[in-house]
Amino acid sequence: MDKMTTEVTEIKNLPNLHNATASFRELSSNYWSPEDPGEYKVGVVIEIKNELYENSKGDKIDLPCMIMLSQQENGSFNTIRNGSKKLVSTLEDAIQGGEVLLNTTPLRIEYLGKSKNKTNSFKSDTWSVKPIIL
Numbered sequence: 001m002d003k004m005t006t007e008v009t010e011i012k013n014l015p016n017l018h019n020a021t022a023s024f025r026e027l028s029s030n031y032w033s034p035e036d037p038g039e040y041k042v043g044v045v046i047e048i049k050n051e052l053y054e055n056s057k058g059d060k061i062d063l064p065c066m067i068m069l070s071q072q073e074n075g076s077f078n079t080i081r082n083g084s085k086k087l088v089s090t091l092e093d094a095i096q097g098g099e100v101l102l103n104t105t106p107l108r109i110e111y112l113g114k115s116k117n118k119t120n121s122f123k124s125d126t127w128s129v130k131p132i133i134l
Contacts, residue, residue: 025077029078029080030079030081032082038111040111041068041080043068043071043107045069045100045107046069046102046103047066048065048088048095066083066087068082084127086124087125090129099131106132109129
């Protein structure tokens, strides 16, 4: 049997997917851009990976982003990402130090607002990242 025939046969052998239950995890993701201090997300960080973004000048850049499975108050989940350097750095340090385990450690990530940088005149997002004790 050639590869195409095998693939078609496997697809024909699927059960009726209309009667199946969909996963709780949404695979598409949204970029989380909090605006107000106090906004937060709870869930588990799945990974930190580079995502391709277009900057304000139209240049394509690789931006390290945290990818999080975020739980909503109704118990459903969605996937979010955020590329704040301070947030990603905090998570990378916690993962490297063993304080956060990917796909395992529940976290509360809260946006604290913007603070003035010490090295230039710009402002950066600040965050609180806390493990959740169950």
